[in-house]
Amino acid sequence: GESGCGKSTLLFAIARLLLPPAGISGGSVLFKGQNLVGLTDKQLAVIRWRDLSVVMQSAMNALNPVTSIGAQFADAMRAHGVTSKAEIAERSAEVLRMVGIDPVHLKSYPHQLSGGMRQRSMIAMAMLFTPDLVIMDEPTSALDVVAQRSLMIQIKELQQQLGFAVIFVTHDMSLVSHFSDRLMVMYAGQIAELGATRQVFDAPLHPYSSGLMEAFPSIRGPRVPLTGIPGSPPDLARIPPGCRFAARCPQVLERCHSTTVPLYSVGGVQVRCLRHASAEVPGD
Numbered sequence: 001g002e003s004g005c006g007k008s009t010l011l012f013a014i015a016r017l018l019l020p021p022a023g024i025s026g027g028s029v030l031f032k033g034q035n036l037v038g039l040t041d042k043q044l045a046v047i048r049w050r051d052l053s054v055v056m057q058s059a060m061n062a063l064n065p066v067t068s069i070g071a072q073f074a075d076a077m078r079a080h081g082v083t084s085k086a087e088i089a090e091r092s093a094e095v096l097r098m099v100g101i102d103p104v105h106l107k108s109y110p111h112q113l114s115g116g117m118r119q120r121s122m123i124a125m126a127m128l129f130t131p132d133l134v135i136m137d138e139p140t141s142a143l144d145v146v147a148q149r150s151l152m153i154q155i156k157e158l159q160q161q162l163g164f165a166v167i168f169v170t171h172d173m174s175l176v177s178h179f180s181d182r183l184m185v186m187y188a189g190q191i192a193e194l195g196a197t198r199q200v201f202d203a204p205l206h207p208y209s210s211g212l213m214e215a216f217p218s219i220r221g222p223r224v225p226l227t228g229i230p231g232s233p234p235d236l237a238r239i240p241p242g243c244r245f246a247a248r249c250p251q252v253l254e255r256c257h258s259t260t261v262p263l264y265s266v267g268g269v270q271v272r273c274l275r276h277a278s279a280e281v282p283g284d
Contacts, residue, residue: 188236
């Protein structure tokens with residue numbers, strides 16, 4: 001989804017990292033049989049890093065600029081009960097090697113590393129306890145194209161090697177196409193479409209998803225003129241009734257402006273569009 005649609009907000013809600021006045025007003029976040037919404041800060045502290053870790057969008061902002069990389073790794077491990085200096089040093093060196101960085105850089109400070117190395121260091125920190133889920137908020141946004149691809153290949157290899165799941169937040173269609181298994185398209189704070197990546201790319205069901213695909217050049221198919229989506233997203237402080245995409249939709253129906261639209265299940269894909277109203281409506 002485009003900037004401002006709620007991707008990062010959803011990510012921080014999942015990880016229970018929203019700062020006041022933001023909060024979760026309803027629903028649940030189910031992870032390994034637990035509802036994270038109902039957990040205390042103390043209970044969440046046990047889960048974070050060990051079971052669920054987060055890689056922030058900007059490593060330069062997320063890393064402490066006046067502390068070495070190794071000291072920051074050590075702080076995270078000590079917070080979870082690892083006190084042996086030898087164990088901390090061994091594990092820190094191991095995770096840095098996993099992401100292709102020489103352990104000598106444990107003594108380095110963030111400003112002494114390139115953008116790609118800082119981002120890899122953040123991913124290495126997320127791997128300290130081999131979590132089951134790693135949430136990544138646009139980890140490649142500050143990198144050039146070559147560094148982006150190299151980093152994503154490394155993430156995919158680590159995922160296959162260690163068996164963790166990834167929720168990857170991005171607005172880069174090429175990264176989505178090459179590296180994701182399932183895709184959720186967001187618009188104005190809601191899910192517009194959710195399904196297998198290849199299925200959504202090849203046959204998008206939501207008009208917004210179709211508009212995104214038509215604005216993205218293909219290197220496989222014939223050359224076709226690229227088209228944009230007219231208009232702007234709605235102001236989320238004054239959300240219009242009905243479908244939030246109705247004002248920009250080329251397939252809009254009269255009832256789209258007044259009818260609340262649920263998610264419909266169509267051939268394994270969930271889509272928020274009244275043109276699929278005859279399909280099954282999935283439960284909560």
